[in-house]
Amino acid sequence: MFKAKLKEAVICFGAGRVTLKYPFEPVKVPPKFRGKIEFDARKCIGCGGCANVCPPRCIVIEDIGEIAKITFYLDRCIQCARCYEVCPEKAIWPTGEFETATPDKSDLRSDMTIWMSTCQRCGRCFETENAIDKFPSKRWRGRGPGEENKHGIFPVKPPIEFVQRMSLVRESEEKI
Amino acid sequence: MVKEQEFLMELWTHFPDMLQDLQEHVRNQYVATIPREVLPAVVKHAVKQLGARFVITVATDMRQKTGDYRISYILAFDKQKKFLVLQSAVPPDDMKITSVTPDIPAAGWAEREAFDVMGIVPVGHPDPRRLILPDDFPQGVHPLRREFAYNEIFPQEPNMPPRKPAPEGTTVVPLGPFYPTLEEPAYFRLFLDGERVVGSDYRGFYNHRAVEKLGDSELNYNQIPFVAQQICGICGQVHSCAYAQAVEDACGIETPIRAKYIRSLLLELERIHSHLLWVGLAGHIIGFDTILMQAWRIREPVMWLMERVTGNRKHYSSNLIGGVRFDIDETAAEDIRRVMDKVEQELKAVVDAISIDTTLMARLKGVGILTEEDARAIGVVGPVARGSNVPIDCRVDHPYAAYEYLDVQIQVQDGCDSWARTMVRVLELFESIRLVRKILDDMPGGPVMAKVDHELPSGRIGLCSVEAARGESHHYVLTGDENRPYRWRVRAPTYPNLQAVGVMIMGLELADVPISIGSYDPCFSCTERVETLDVNTKEIRIYTREELEEMCKRKTWEKE
Numbered sequence: 001m002f003k004a005k006l007k008e009a010v011i012c013f014g015a016g017r018v019t020l021k022y023p024f025e026p027v028k029v030p031p032k033f034r035g036k037i038e039f040d041a042r043k044c045i046g047c048g049g050c051a052n053v054c055p056p057r058c059i060v061i062e063d064i065g066e067i068a069k070i071t072f073y074l075d076r077c078i079q080c081a082r083c084y085e086v087c088p089e090k091a092i093w094p095t096g097e098f099e100t101a102t103p104d105k106s107d108l109r110s111d112m113t114i115w116m117s118t119c120q121r122c123g124r125c126f127e128t129e130n131a132i133d134k135f136p137s138k139r140w141r142g143r144g145p146g147e148e149n150k151h152g153i154f155p156v157k158p159p160i161e162f163v164q165r166m167s168l169v170r171e172s173e174e175k176i
Numbered sequence: 177m178v179k180e181q182e183f184l185m186e187l188w189t190h191f192p193d194m195l196q197d198l199q200e201h202v203r204n205q206y207v208a209t210i211p212r213e214v215l216p217a218v219v220k221h222a223v224k225q226l227g228a229r230f231v232i233t234v235a236t237d238m239r240q241k242t243g244d245y246r247i248s249y250i251l252a253f254d255k256q257k258k259f260l261v262l263q264s265a266v267p268p269d270d271m272k273i274t275s276v277t278p279d280i281p282a283a284g285w286a287e288r289e290a291f292d293v294m295g296i297v298p299v300g301h302p303d304p305r306r307l308i309l310p311d312d313f314p315q316g317v318h319p320l321r322r323e324f325a326y327n328e329i330f331p332q333e334p335n336m337p338p339r340k341p342a343p344e345g346t347t348v349v350p351l352g353p354f355y356p357t358l359e360e361p362a363y364f365r366l367f368l369d370g371e372r373v374v375g376s377d378y379r380g381f382y383n384h385r386a387v388e389k390l391g392d393s394e395l396n397y398n399q400i401p402f403v404a405q406q407i408c409g410i411c412g413q414v415h416s417c418a419y420a421q422a423v424e425d426a427c428g429i430e431t432p433i434r435a436k437y438i439r440s441l442l443l444e445l446e447r448i449h450s451h452l453l454w455v456g457l458a459g460h461i462i463g464f465d466t467i468l469m470q471a472w473r474i475r476e477p478v479m480w481l482m483e484r485v486t487g488n489r490k491h492y493s494s495n496l497i498g499g500v501r502f503d504i505d506e507t508a509a510e511d512i513r514r515v516m517d518k519v520e521q522e523l524k525a526v527v528d529a530i531s532i533d534t535t536l537m538a539r540l541k542g543v544g545i546l547t548e549e550d551a552r553a554i555g556v557v558g559p560v561a562r563g564s565n566v567p568i569d570c571r572v573d574h575p576y577a578a579y580e581y582l583d584v585q586i587q588v589q590d591g592c593d594s595w596a597r598t599m600v601r602v603l604e605l606f607e608s609i610r611l612v613r614k615i616l617d618d619m620p621g622g623p624v625m626a627k628v629d630h631e632l633p634s635g636r637i638g639l640c641s642v643e644a645a646r647g648e649s650h651h652y653v654l655t656g657d658e659n660r661p662y663r664w665r666v667r668a669p670t671y672p673n674l675q676a677v678g679v680m681i682m683g684l685e686l687a688d689v690p691i692s693i694g695s696y697d698p699c700f701s702c703t704e705r706v707e708t709l710d711v712n713t714k715e716i717r718i719y720t721r722e723e724l725e726e727m728c729k730r731k732t733w734e735k736e
Contacts, residue, residue, distance in 0.1 A: 003532065004530070004534070004535075007528060007529035008466055008470075010525075011470055011522075011526060011529060012470065015470070015473055018473055018476075030484040030487075032484065032486070032487040033483065033487055033488070034487040034493070054399075055399035055400075055403050056402075056403070078402060078406060079491070080402040080493045081487065081493060081501075085501070
């Protein structure tokens with residue numbers, strides 16, 4: 001009994017002080033850390049790959065005529081890093097920021113708007129054809145036969161938001 | 177195919193016409209479709225005569241495909257290293273099956289859940305109360321049926337599922353429903369006669385997040401691993417790994433061996449920090465906070481290591497269908513080796529001290545007895561089973577990831593008490609450290625991700641058991657169209673283990689209940705207030721602490 005307590009005391013004293021002074025001292029995160037994401041509207045080609053792979057659906061794309069509006073609901077983000085893994089243009093990347101606690105969810109929401117041109121054949125909006133070719137999944141349509149799946153993207157039935165905006169596109173197509 | 181396997185041969189001789197449709201979808205996993213009239217008999221025979229272990233039932237809404245529902249009983253033959261799925265069609269106009277629970281207590285919760293989510297009635301079930309749906313959920317709505325969308329909101333119904341009545345003359349002490357430091361809310365009602373527990377009732381699933389519904393309606397194959405890892409705050413890698421391997425098995429995807437080794441490595445590291453967390457919590461529960469502080473101090477470098485290697489302390493986000501997303505390079509391997517050396521050295525000192533600590537032994541030895549027969553009957557898994565002398569470990573019994581290349585030693589203790597469960601976990605810690613080193617030494621080179629086909633085939637069944645720190649975590653996947661599963665079933669290890677609580681705490685003193693429940697790694701709550709139920713008037717009264725103390729004194733005095 002006494003021996004055990006003595007051993008435990010030795011362990012406790014041997015450990016010394018291990019408490020960090022956080023939050024009075026900043027904590028350095030490792031290079032691979034998956035923190036809050038940031039994005040650059042100038043690099044984005046509006047391909048929709050990030051929205052396609054996002055498990056909690058925190059990236060949502062709306063096509064409004066010639067504008068693509070991409071909304072990031074980062075309050076829902078689970079830091080899985082899929083979006084910047086599949087981004088062909090590196091328009092989205094992680095930061096080391098992890099202190100995102102806030103009383104207001106809207107603090108974590110942000111969006112960007114990109115001007116797109118409309119394809120005369122299919123009525124969809126894209127930046128340029130070259131940019132589309134860079135992306136293996138070609139938006140929601142899936143790959144062609146024989147194309148390699150580099151990023152593990154499966155073509156899926158689009159979420160509800162996409163169905164709505166497709167009807168918008170179709171309307172505009174009918175007008176043409 | 178039947179003749180190759182002795183256990184299937186025996187089943188076949190007893191039920192010659194029933195196993196005509198036996199298929200081996202995946203290696204070591206057999207699927208048989210049998211009429212629902214004989215299903216209970218076959219399940220009973222397999223469990224009672226052939227030594228199969230009941231794993232889980234899966235209720236599936238197959239109306240879009242075959243016009244009826246389907247109930248599947250999954251059995252594990254641990255010695256033969258095989259799984260057997262016995263499935264039956266249940267017509268929508270007569271949704272009844274004969275319950276196997278009177279003979280196999282392990283099936284109790286699974287059949288109750290099948291009724292809750294799909295409406296399949298287990299006839300003859302001894303305790304057919306609501307299990308997983310909230311108390312105010314409308315009657316007659318079974319949310320996993322395909323007609324309900326994942327985001328549908330149902331009107332609340334002011335009903336209260338019947339609670340188990342307390343035996344006459346007992347006091348009801350609630351443990352729960354929420355305990356702030358542990359991850360799962362659980363609500364035990366303990367029936368006390370004086371200080372002794374004479375019965376208990378459990379209500380849980382307060383935190384049910386309907387991931388199965390999301391999985392078969394909204395998410396695609398490669399989104400689910402990231403949602404699966406959010407199921408548990410401690411064993412996230414276990415769930416995403418089990419899911420990914422079930423899909424790979426079902427679709428015949430060959431995972432590269434290096435990816436398998438990386439999965440095993442992350443699983444073992446996860447086991448190390450989970451067991452260290454538990455050792456600390458066990459000390460905390462019995463009021464010995466030195467262990468809490470020291471075990472968690474040793475654990476923290478492992479968390480930092482995971483942050484450096486994978487990018488996050490807890491949710492590693494490493495699995496996709498076909499492999500893992502990142503490689504472990506030489507610098508990371510060195511880092512892991514260094515941390516393992518440090519953890520091993522410090523752990524040895526702590527284990528040296530606590531293994532001869534008579535205070536600990538007094539609190540843990542002979543407390544929370546779960547005999548080997550009970551453990552086998554209820555089908556407990558993991559350290560709870562191994563502490564009761566049941567040598568099951570799916571790393572050995574149903575090898576997955578790289579465990580077929582690693583020689584895993586099963587740690588078994590025959591004490592059947594909380595001390596035995598503690599020792600199992602402590603020995604497993606050293607075993608895991610050994611495995612991590614072996615994995616790093618043996619890891620072959622090569623790619624970490626397989627090429628995955630455009631469309632994965634539909635209608636295939638894949639099963640995967642992964643040994644989490646708490647026990648066997650089982651995933652069942654029935655693949656569907658549009659690159660998403662038709663049915664995804666998750667069974668966490670605490671699911672069978674919680675069913676053993678009633679047996680384990682029977683006859684204990686109230687003070688020993690927390691550590692007994694804690695000894696298999698779930699959660700519980702301190703009792704600030706006590707609710708008593710007058711059996712005659714059905715009147716509920718909340719007592720203050722002073723009143724309670726007064727009552728306790730009076731009751732003890734009266735007894736004497």
